[in-house]
Amino acid sequence: MISLSRIKAVFLKELVQMRRDRPTFAIMIMVPIMQLTLFGFAIDTDPRNMPTAVELRDDGPLTRSLLASLRQSDYFKIVRRVSTEAEGERLLQAGEVSYLIVIPEHFERDFVRGERPQILIAADASDPVAASGPIAAANEIARRAFAPELDRLPRKLRGGVPPFEAVIHRQYNPAGETSMNIVPGLLGIILTMTLIMITSIALTREVERGTIEALLSTPVRASEIMIGKTTPYILIGFVQTAIVLLAARVIFGIPFLGDPAPFFAALFMFIFANLMLGYLISTVAKTQMQAMQMTFFIFLPSILLSGFMFPFAAMPKWAQGIGEALPITHFLRVVREVMLKGAGFAEIRGDVWPIAVIVTVLSILSLLRFRRTLD
Amino acid sequence: MNGAPVIDVKGLTKKFGGRTVVDHFDLAVPKGAIYGFLGPNGSGKTTTIRMVCGLLKPDGGSGAVLGLDVLKESDRIKERVGYMTQRFSLYGDLSIRENLEFIARLYSLDNVKDRVDAALKSLGLSDRAKQLAGTLSGGWKQRLALAACMIHEPELLLLDEPTAGVDPKARRDFWDAIRDYAAEGVTTLVSTHYMDEAVQCDRIAFIAYGKKLIDARTADIPDEVGLFARRIETPALDEATRRLKSAGGFDVLARFGAAIHVAGRDPDALAAAMKSVDGLPEIEVETIEAGLEEAFIYLMTGATDNFANGLETRVGQ
């Protein structure tokens, strides 16, 4: 019953209209850049030359090259070398240093054996925003410092997961999930904002301009309109994601540790969920103004109850319930798991299927809401 | 050609929020006919047309369009009907060609490009194919809209005030096209406000306040309305008009060049009104047969509920 050629007709028409609608097109590309810049100012309050103490419990070429790299970096200024953990803790607590970097015993041996030894980074995270840049940087610095050594390693240790693990220990703000999570979280927020906004007027605009009448007098079906009208924006979602990921890496030095495949699967589902949410709004809203208001009604819980702003675990049960029903909550978990912890399909499965359920429910609701008459 | 009407609906009724907008409407349109649909604004023409093509669900009534059930088979009806909306409803931010290609694809036509080329050519739009529809003048928009609803070669055309706000030349061209289609066997139901268009229809259905009042061959309309008329000639036309208006007792007062036509449904009241112009210089009052013009003005000015006051309308020019 569903005709591919009619879906294609609607798809192509939307694509042309999107291209011609310069202001909206510009907004969709500018919003990620603007948001990142805004948050960038907040995050990057010159976190250069942060006073740092190092404790080296191992000694060897790897440790030395790491130390040299840390010295060269803008982020860390090594002010002390300590020999006991207690001394380091004291400095950190006293605020004399902001970071304590510990290379454990047998680091070199474990590294070569492929046992992924830990580098411990204790941070004064009481200012989580200021702390996020250097924490991200530490990871990257370590990676680069070891690059020459990596070439000498057995094949199986090269590429993929780094042969060490940077364990970040936030002192004084253990629950402060914010810091490093802001930029990945921002990806979820940006996609939610722009994609819902744009599809929430998909039908409303046709109704307001009167074009719905000609459209509905043709044999086109509800599902064909829905698919044709939303799919062009999947492309937009991917472009926005590319911008954010690029900025995360280049500006904020946040690595992408995990496997891209599960990430893209979740991303695709999430983009689709937002488009369906917006489309559902457009089947309800009578004017573009109403559509905007409903969109903002979705933004608020998306920002407040998704774990973007406040730690999810600390929220009351009812708020968690609302949060679980929002696609962004699940997506944020996936992004953090994959980007920061290198999770694979197995770990994120529990957050991908809820997005799939949300997509299904939303599309069914949209199709039920959509009338092929003008009543 | 079989004899079954292309549109055959009975008792069509539509309510909006408890208000009956179309009330038990019957219509039988034979194949190949040009059927005029007349009525004052807000009388329910658009609503009726939308019910016929499946865009509105009737609250009552039944019937067939192209032999298909109007309540249950609107999907199949849509494939064979071309509907031109009262308000331009194609995409202003798409070019003429893009609009036509979009519509052609929605009808799942093969060789879309050839069809669109042919449509552009036959409507003289080839030179403007790349122009954005939103930048077109009224006449060109109307041509585009007609091309769009003809692209799938429908058997039935539903045209809702297709020439409103279009210049006379464009209107004539438009009607030439409609007559060509009719000659090929395409059936047309067209709502209009213009008398020169109404006279080109084979039959006319007149609707007011959702009720069909008249349904007759165009030539029989004056008889159906039942008007009595006088023709008044005098150099003092303005004075005559003023006196007649203050006297009242008729329904139509229209100026035809150097004369006034006065018409009404009540012959005694009309005769009485003539007394008011007695004594004007060189006055000549002649009893005439009410024509389509008077009948049309009578119908379109809403005189049906306005017997008390005479209504003036200027015709011509």
Ligand SMILES: Nc1ncnc2c1ncn2[C@@H]1O[C@H](COP(=O)(O)OP(=O)(O)O)[C@@H](O)[C@H]1O
């Ligand atoms: N969707 C609607 N909702 C409520 N009232 C409507 C709607 N469409 C039309 N109407 C009302 O129905 C009446 C008939 O309208 P319409 O069919 O457009 O008349 P016409 O085409 O003869 O001018 C008008 O009074 C109009 O206000």
Ligand SMILES: [Mg+2]
């Ligand atoms: Mg109308």
